[in-house]
Amino acid sequence: MSTVTHTDGEELLRVEGLTVAFGDDPGIEVVKDLSFSIKAGRTLGVVGESGSGKSMSSLAVMGLLPPEARASGSIRFDNEELIGRSNRSLRPLRGERMAMVFQDPLSSLNPYYTVGAQIVEAYRAHRRSRPADARRVAIEAMERVSIRDAGRRFDHYPHQFSGGMRQRIMIAMALVCEPDLIIADEPTTALDVTVQAEILELLRGLQRDTGIGMLFITHDLAVVSEVAHDVLVMRGGREVESGAAERIFSEPADPYTRRLLDATPRIDDVQEVAS
Amino acid sequence: MISYTARRLASAAGVLFAVVLFTFVVFFVLTPDPALSICGQTCTPERILDIRTRLGLEDPFFVQFWTFLSGIFVGRSYGEGATAIVCNAPCFGYSFQTRQPVLDMITDRLPVTLTVAIGAAILWLIVGIAAGVVSAVRAGSWWDRASMGLALGGIALPNYFVALILQWVLVVKLEILPFPIVVPFTEDPVRWFQAYLMPWIVLALMYAAMYARMTRANVLETLSEDYVRTARAKGLPEGQLIVKHALRPALTPVATLFGMDFAALLGGALITETVFGLNGVGKLAYDAIGTNDQPVIMGVALLAGIAVVLMNIVVDLIYPLLDPRMRKGTH
Amino acid sequence: MAMNTQTLTKRLVRKRTTRQWRRPAVIASVVFLAVVVLMAIFAPALTALSGSGPYEFHEDRIDPIRGGLPVGPLGGISLEHWLGVEPLNGRDIFARIVYGARVSLTIAISAAAATTVLGVFFGVLAGYFGGIVDQIVSRVMDFLMAFPALIFMIAILSALPQGNRPILLITVLALFGWPSTARVVRGQAMSVARREFVEAARASGAGRMTIVFREVLPNLGGTIIVMATLSIPTFVATEAGLSFLGVGVQPPTASWGQMISSAVPWYASDPMFFAIPGTFLTLTVLSFMVLGDTLQSALQRRSVTV
Numbered sequence: 020m021s022t023v024t025h026t027d028g029e030e031l032l033r034v035e036g037l038t039v040a041f042g043d044d045p046g047i048e049v050v051k052d053l054s055f056s057i058k059a060g061r062t063l064g065v066v067g068e069s070g071s072g073k074s075m076s077s078l079a080v081m082g083l084l085p086p087e088a089r090a091s092g093s094i095r096f097d098n099e100e101l102i103g104r105s106n107r108s109l110r111p112l113r114g115e116r117m118a119m120v121f122q123d124p125l126s127s128l129n130p131y132y133t134v135g136a137q138i139v140e141a142y143r144a145h146r147r148s149r150p151a152d153a154r155r156v157a158i159e160a161m162e163r164v165s166i167r168d169a170g171r172r173f174d175h176y177p178h179q180f181s182g183g184m185r186q187r188i189m190i191a192m193a194l195v196c197e198p199d200l201i202i203a204d205e206p207t208t209a210l211d212v213t214v215q216a217e218i219l220e221l222l223r224g225l226q227r228d229t230g231i232g233m234l235f236i237t238h239d240l241a242v243v244s245e246v247a248h249d250v251l252v253m254r255g256g257r258e259v260e261s262g263a264a265e266r267i268f269s270e271p272a273d274p275y276t277r278r279l280l281d282a283t284p285r286i287d288d289v290q291e292v293a294s
Numbered sequence: 295m296i297s298y299t300a301r302r303l304a305s306a307a308g309v310l311f312a313v314v315l316f317t318f319v320v321f322f323v324l325t326p327d328p329a330l331s332i333c334g335q336t337c338t339p340e341r342i343l344d345i346r347t348r349l350g351l352e353d354p355f356f357v358q359f360w361t362f363l364s365g366i367f368v369g370r371s372y373g374e375g376a377t378a379i380v381c382n383a384p385c386f387g388y389s390f391q392t393r394q395p396v397l398d399m400i401t402d403r404l405p406v407t408l409t410v411a412i413g414a415a416i417l418w419l420i421v422g423i424a425a426g427v428v429s430a431v432r433a434g435s436w437w438d439r440a441s442m443g444l445a446l447g448g449i450a451l452p453n454y455f456v457a458l459i460l461q462w463v464l465v466v467k468l469e470i471l472p473f474p475i476v477v478p479f480t481e482d483p484v485r486w487f488q489a490y491l492m493p494w495i496v497l498a499l500m501y502a503a504m505y506a507r508m509t510r511a512n513v514l515e516t517l518s519e520d521y522v523r524t525a526r527a528k529g530l531p532e533g534q535l536i537v538k539h540a541l542r543p544a545l546t547p548v549a550t551l552f553g554m555d556f557a558a559l560l561g562g563a564l565i566t567e568t569v570f571g572l573n574g575v576g577k578l579a580y581d582a583i584g585t586n587d588q589p590v591i592m593g594v595a596l597l598a599g600i601a602v603v604l605m606n607i608v609v610d611l612i613y614p615l616l617d618p619r620m621r622k623g624t625h
Numbered sequence: 626m627a628m629n630t631q632t633l634t635k636r637l638v639r640k641r642t643t644r645q646w647r648r649p650a651v652i653a654s655v656v657f658l659a660v661v662v663l664m665a666i667f668a669p670a671l672t673a674l675s676g677s678g679p680y681e682f683h684e685d686r687i688d689p690i691r692g693g694l695p696v697g698p699l700g701g702i703s704l705e706h707w708l709g710v711e712p713l714n715g716r717d718i719f720a721r722i723v724y725g726a727r728v729s730l731t732i733a734i735s736a737a738a739a740t741t742v743l744g745v746f747f748g749v750l751a752g753y754f755g756g757i758v759d760q761i762v763s764r765v766m767d768f769l770m771a772f773p774a775l776i777f778m779i780a781i782l783s784a785l786p787q788g789n790r791p792i793l794l795i796t797v798l799a800l801f802g803w804p805s806t807a808r809v810v811r812g813q814a815m816s817v818a819r820r821e822f823v824e825a826a827r828a829s830g831a832g833r834m835t836i837v838f839r840e841v842l843p844n845l846g847g848t849i850i851v852m853a854t855l856s857i858p859t860f861v862a863t864e865a866g867l868s869f870l871g872v873g874v875q876p877p878t879a880s881w882g883q884m885i886s887s888a889v890p891w892y893a894s895d896p897m898f899f900a901i902p903g904t905f906l907t908l909t910v911l912s913f914m915v916l917g918d919t920l921q922s923a924l925q926r927r928s929v930t931v
C-alpha cells in the first residue's frame with residue numbers, strides 16, 4: 020500500500036514546459052513546451068494522431084525515453100522533480116508510485132516467463148515478502164482484473180492468453196503495488212472493439228475503487244469520451260487545446276479539434292455513399 | 295504430435311543413412327586400391343591378397359556396402375574359417391595395421407577428447423557470454439570496442455598459432471608452466487591440470503570470441519524489446535533486468551549453437567590435440583592419415599558425422615524446453 | 626509513436642555510416658590487404674629485388690654447430706634476407722612469404738568465387754522456385770552441413786596424393802563451403818520472390834529466367850558481395866590449416882600454413898620462424914573480416930526501410 024493517501028482531486032503530477040528532443044543541437048523536437056497535470060481519482064485523456072508526441076511525453080514522465088532523447092522542463096510528481104534524475108533514483112518510483120500499461124501486451128510481456136512470475140516480480144521489486152505471500156498477492160491482482168481460474172492461470176505463459184486477457188494481466192501487474200498514478204499508452208488500440216469496452220470498464224472501475232490518477236493516451240476520440248474527465252489535444256508535439264471532456268466534445272475551440280471530432284465515425288451518422 | 299517426432303526421427307535416420315553411404319563411397323571408391331591403403335605402409339603381396347579376399351572386394355558394391363552397414367548393427371567378420379577376424383557389434387571397421395576394431399580404438403581415446411572438450415566448453419561459455427553481455431550493455435564504450443576487437447582477433451588467430459605462442463610464452467620464456475605431458479588426474483592433479491590448461495585455452499579462445507560476438511548481438515536485440523521496457527517500468531534493478539529479461543531470451547540461439555559445436559568437438563579437436571600431443575580421437579584420426587589407415591579415418595569420420603546428426607535431433611527436441619512458445623499443447 | 630522513434634534514430638544512424646569507413650581499423654585493414662595482394666601479384670619482381678627466390682638454399686646463413694639455426698638475430702634477419710631464413714635449409718623467408726601469399730590468396734579467392742557461384746545458384750533455385758526443388762536442395766544442404774568437414778577434407782585430400790593440389794583444394798573447399806552461402810541466399814531469394822515488383826513482373830508475363838536475372842539477382846547483389854567477402858578469410862584459414870596438417874599445398878611450394886608446420890620443432894629456439902607466417906596469416910584473416918563486417922553493416926543500413 021502506498022504510504023501516502025491522496026484525497027480526490029489532489030494534484031499528483033504536474034508537467035510544465037516539457038520539451039523532448041532527439042539528437043544534438045539543434046535536434047528534432049518531438050514534444051514542445053507541454054504542460055498538464057493529473058489529479059487523484061481523475062483521468063486525463065491525451066489525444067492526437069501518430070507523431071503528435073503523446074507517447075513520448077508519457078515515456079518522459081516515467082523516465083523511459085530512449086537514450087538518444089533528452090527531456091527538459093519540469094515534471095513534478097508528489098512535489099519531487101523527475102527531470103534530470105538517474106535511472107537508479109527513479110527506480111523506487113516506477114511500479115511503486117507510478118506504473119505504465121503499454122499498447123501491445125504480447126510484446127510487452129516476456130514470453131519466457133509465466134504471467135504469474137512476472138506479476139510477482141513486479142511486486143517483489145518493491146515489497147519484501149515470502150514467495151508464497153507474493154504469489155497470493157499476484158493471484159488476487161489477477162482476480163481483481165477479472166481473470167477467472169487465476170490460481171491455475173498463474174502458471175501459464177503470455178502466449179496462452181487472448182489479447183484482452185493479456186492486457187488485463189498488464190493492468191494487474193501495473194496495479195499490484197498500488198501506485199498513485201497509472202499511465203496507459205494506447206491500451207486498447209490492439210484489441211477488438213468488444214474487448215476494448217471491457218478493458219475501459221475495468222479501468223473505470225479500478226479508478227473508482229482505488230482513487231488512482233490516470234493518464235490515458237489514445238488516438239481514438241471515441242475511447243477518450245468513455246474514460247477521460249479532462250482532455251488534452253496534441254498535434255506536432257504541441258498542445259492544441261485542453262479542458263474538461265464535456266466542454267471539448269461539445270464546444271471545441273480549435274479547428275483542429277473540430278476536424279478530429281468530425282472525422283470520428285459515429286454509429287448514428289448516416290452517410291450517402293457516392294454511387 | 296507423435297507424427298512430428300516420428301517424422302523427425304525418420305528424417306534423421308535418412309540423414310544418418312546418407313552419412314554412412316557417403317562416407318563409405320568416399321573411402322572405398324575414391325582410393326584406387328582399398329586393400330593397399332587398408333594394409334598400410336608395411337605391406338606384402340600375400341597380405342594384399344589376403345585382405346582383398348577377407349574384405350570381399352570381389353563382391354559387387356552393394357554387397358560390400360550392405361556388409362558394412364549391417365556390420366554396424368550386428369557385427370561382421372573378415373574372412374572365413376579359423377583365420378577369420380571377428381568384429382563385434384557395433385562394428386565401425388577394423389584396423390589391419392593395429393589389429394583392433396576401430397570402435398575400441400576410439401573409445402580408448404574418448405576420455406582425453408572429452409576432457410579437452412568439456413574443459414574448453416566451460417571456459418568459453420563463461421568468458422564468451424559474460425564478455426558479450428557486458429559489451430552489449432555498454433555498447434559503444436571503450437570496453438565494448440576493446441572486447442569486440444579482441445574477439446575479432448580470437449577468431450582470426452589460427453589455433454595452432456595460438457598454441458605455439460602460448461607454449462613459447464608460458465613454457466619457454468616465462469617458465470610458468472612445465473612442458474605439457476598428460477598424466478591421469480588421479481596420479482597428479484596439478485600436472486594433469488597443467489597439461490590440459492593450454493589446450494583448453496587454445497580451443498576456448500576461438501569459440502569464446504564467436505560466442506561473445508553472438509551474445510552481444512542477441513542481447514542488443516533483446517534489450518530493445520518491449521518487454522525489457524516493461525521490466526524497467528516495473529522498477530526492477532538493472533542487474534536483474536539484464537539477466538532475466540535481456541540475457542535469458544538471448545541465450546536460446548546460443549544454446550542450440552553450443553549443442554552443435556560440442557557435438558563437433560566429440561569427433562576430436564584435431565588440430566589442438568595434434569599440436570599438444572594429446573591422445574584423443576582427433577590425434578587418432580591425424581595419425582591414421584599419416585599411416586594411411588583407412589578404416590580408422592573412416593570410422594572417426596563416420597562417428598563424428600553421427601554425433602552431429604544426433605545432436606541436431608537432441609537440439610530440436612529440447613528447443614521447447616528453452617522457448618515456452620514452442621511447447622506443444624500450450625496453444 | 627514507435628515508428629517515429631525508429632525514423633529519428635535512423636536519421637542519426639545514417640550520419641554515422643560515412644564516418645565508419647574512416648575508422649582506423651577499417652583503413653588499416655584495407656591498407657594491409659592491398660599490401661598482401663600486391664605482394665602476391667608482384668612476387669617474382671619482389672624476390673628479384675630482394676635477391677633470393679623461395680626455393681634457393683642459403684646454407685651459408687645457417688650455423689651447423691648450433692644445429693642448423695640461422696645466423697644473426699631474430700631468425701637471421703639481415704640486409705640480404707629481410708625476414709630471415711629458415712633453419713636447416715636456409716631458404717629466404719621473405720620470398721616464401723610473398724609466394725605463400727600468392728598461394729593462399731589464389732586458393733581462397735577462387736574457392737570464394739566457386740562457393741559463391743554454387744551458393745547463389747542453389748540458393749536461388751531453392752528459394753525462388755520452391756516446392757520439391759527446395760526440398761531436395763535443403764536436404765542436401767542439411768546433409769553437407771552435418772559433416773565434420775575438416776576430417777572429410779583431410780581424408781579426401783590425403784586419399785588423392787597426386788593431382789593439381791590447388792585445384793583439388795579449391796574443389797574440396799567449395800564442396801563443403803557452398804551450403805552456408807546457399808542457405809542465406811535461399812532465405813533472401815524467398816523473401817524477394819514475394820515482393821510486389823516480382824509479382825508485377827510475373828503478371829506482366831515476363832519469363833522465369835528473366836525475372837531471376839532482372840529482379841531477383843540485383844536485389845541479392847549486396848548480400849552476395851558480403852557473403853563472398855566474408856567467406857575469403859574462412860578459406861584462407863582453412864587452407865592454412867590443411868597445409869599445416871600436411872594435406873594442403875605440398876612442399877616445396879610455399880604456403881603460410883605449411884611454413885608454420887615446419888616451424889613447430891623450432892618454436893623454442895627460433896620463434897620468428899613460426900611468428901612471421903603466423904602473423905601474416907592472422908592479419909590477413911583479420912583484415913578480410915573487418916572489411917566484410919564493414920560491408921555488411923553498410924549493406925544493412927542501406928536496406929533499412931521504414
